[in-house]
Amino acid sequence: MSTYDKYQTPLSSRYASKEMSELFSLRNRYSTWRKLWLNLAIAEKELGITAISQDAIDQMKSHIDISDEEIEAATKQEAIVRHDVMSHVHVFGETCPAAAGIIHLGATSCFVTDNADLIFLRDGFDILIPKLVNVIDRLSDFAIKYKDMPVLGWTHFQPAQLTTVGKRATLWIQELLWDLRNIVRARNDLGLRGVKGTTGTQGSFLALFHGQHDKVEALDDRVVELLGFDYAYPVTGQTYSRKIDVDVLAPLASLGVSAHKFATDIRLLANLKEIEEPFESTQIGSSAMAYKRNPMRSERVCSLSRHLQSLFQDATSTASIQWFERTLDDSAIRRVSLPSAFLTADIVLSTLLNIVSGLVVYPKVIERRISAELPFMATENIIMAMVEKGGDRQECHEKIRVLSHQAAAVVKQQGGDNDLIDRVKKDAYFEPVHAHLETLLNPSTFVGRAPQQTEKFVKVTVAKALSGLEHHINKKEESKLAV
Template sequence: MKEYKNPLVERYSSKEMLYNFSPEKKFTTWRKLWLYLAEFQKKLGLNIKEEQINDLKKHLNDIDWNRVFFYEKKFHHDVIAHLYALGEKATIAKPIIHLGATSAFLGDNTDLILLRDGLEIILNKLINVLFRLRNFTLEYHNTPTLAFTHYQPAQLTTVGKRSSLWIQSILMDIEELEFRLQNLCFRGIKGTVGTAASFKELFNGNLKKVKYLEKKLSQKFGFQKIFPVTGQTYDRKVDAQILNLLSNISQSSHKFSNDLRLLQNLKEMEEPFNKEQIGSSAMAYKRNPILSERMASLAKYVISLSNSSAMVAATQWLERTLDDSANRRLVLAQSFLATDAILMIWNNILENIVVYPKMIEKNIYQELPFLITESIIVKSVKNGADRQEIHERIRIHSMKTHSKMKLEGKENDFIKRILNDEKIPINEKELNKMLDPKNFIGFSSDQSLEFIDKKVNPILDRFHRLINSNSNLKI
């Protein structure tokens, strides 16, 4: 344990996302690019033998890492290192490997594959968050709760209506994620500075063959769209757009984690807390919201990384400059790993989230008496009282009640004061009818149900294959 360990690897991210950005996937994808490039070049008439193709296939996965490290230290070039290491094993294929290609053919096309596959993993987890929040919203769509503005009690809403606000943010993220997936392009075979000059020479100026090669190669890796023009690299704004999407997802998660922690302080809702879990080393009674805090912490990190990709996109020189390389090695993978971890935590919370209806009700009745003052005035006027006089008496009772609650820690006795005031012509039965919380939730329940039916369910139906039952949280 004498070397730094990345917490995203050790503690937080899923096996599937870690593999997606692993050296094994990256460099076997390089070899697949070499293989399929050679296959299509052979079909188009280049002097490539079938035994060379078979030799490449045979050595697709047997990377000799020691030889790669040896050559990279010698040449200070990762593509050349892998080219030499593969050539030592695939000796028959060696003469035709990397024919007409440049480093960006491997690096950029592979990055686009990893970005796409990473987005698919994120989509899977995001759909499961949506699924669990949908179920939560349906369960609590008609449960009144205090709404807050400026974190001060306002009117009433419902627990489900509040969770529909969390969903609304996620729907925006899913819409953007789908857009990015649908419009992600393959770099293709653009050559050294994007002109495909080497392929023009290979195919004797036959542009149709070059286009055919590029189209078939792109389709082989699951891309239907190809960048029509590039420099040596694809436009780094693509990275910035994708990391901005991950930032948006992180913003949605951070908002949820904030809300849950505020509600946990009110004892209305709570993230899961294991039987043997310890909240504090000093305060044995503590039930700290560590999962929500972890979400927020990781979300801040992802949001900050999106600025890095924007800087890279803004500072590329002409057809390319290599000062993007080290940055992208760090930023791309870690943004995905952290977002993946956030969504795992979010799913875990939603699997076991706890709601305390009695505490919600108690908090409502601490504030509800003040919310019915207008109804008391109207009813009193209907019963023959003077509007201004009633307004003044209610104002005085309100101020005295607030004072006793804040200065003396007393319970809210506003209703008792109103009933004991002989000049306010209203009885207990009338007041109790006013005090039903469902009189103050507006159309919360209807809005939530309509929102789920028209906006959420169609998406879940479309992605039903992605819904699973376990968040697989590491720690």
């Protein structure tokens, strides 16, 4: 049967990076199981289990990377024994005959399945963190570049006071910084299940070492050390607590929230023609409407971010219904949700990096929109300037209110331009401030401390958050977007 005759998840076949797809591949999973069996044997031999020969260790080391033929053999064996771990114990033993009798010695299936999953979660975070760092870095460069450019603010998607293009970007960055904090924390909190036995009591290993508790503890510590972790969870049932999966998927779901918000803003800005995502010279926006420049990257981010957020519920539901030391209804869903979460987060970050590396700003459109709304916003400045020239505040307020309503009628009822300032210029009452109108309407005077906030945020807050992660920054790197 051709691969084209089978369903393939687009997460791996279409979108995800090579490194993330390989991390959750069958080959890496089964090779990691072998690495776990090897390190268990090494530790057991070091602690005095004489049944484990050096020849056994050497053979296992030589066959850590599982071959296609071995995967196929294990698949056939699993069809017979209906147990994935034992089918691989059988095949690994055939490949390493000197080790056949000691592979998986004292262990339960979760020694390989759960410890392997924890390794994948750690390594998955290590793939995501550099990508998130680069997204933040690129957006920070964008914020600094446009920190002084006034732009119309929006509340309720209605015109509001001015901000700057750069200041708006800091709102996106701040949420991503929280995601970075949460992801790094979740990554660093991960431990191993370690060597705990069938129900977590280490009873099998206590028997293996003839009641020597210190050797059982040393075995646990040594396996953790060999696998490059700082610690093992002190107590477990047959599995590591599935609440760990909650802690892992929570920051990824939260990343999905931030990504969706950012991409939605870009989609709205594209409609306003103020800012657009990159659009390649040969890219087709629509099969029928040749002029279209659809924000397909941002739409992809929104689409997959919703999926990423939904996967968190798999973790919470699964963790909440585990019975006592374990129940197997966690197995199938975790095979789906854990890889899906990391593959999806990987795609979201790769697409975000592509977007923020090529955002296009249209200053003239931004200026035109400001000019259409600024006269209304400037009325308070005009009133205050008139009062300084000796005018009556209440009288001035009433006159400019009338002129504002007249100008609004031109815009809304006639489809014309905002002519409020022309009306002010033609009204003799406002003659004392006619010479000052250009200054009173300077957009840069309406943005408050937005430029200063932006610069301080990037130079202080972002710099502090990325401290120790600077080695991940690659100014030349741009995500290669999948079709």
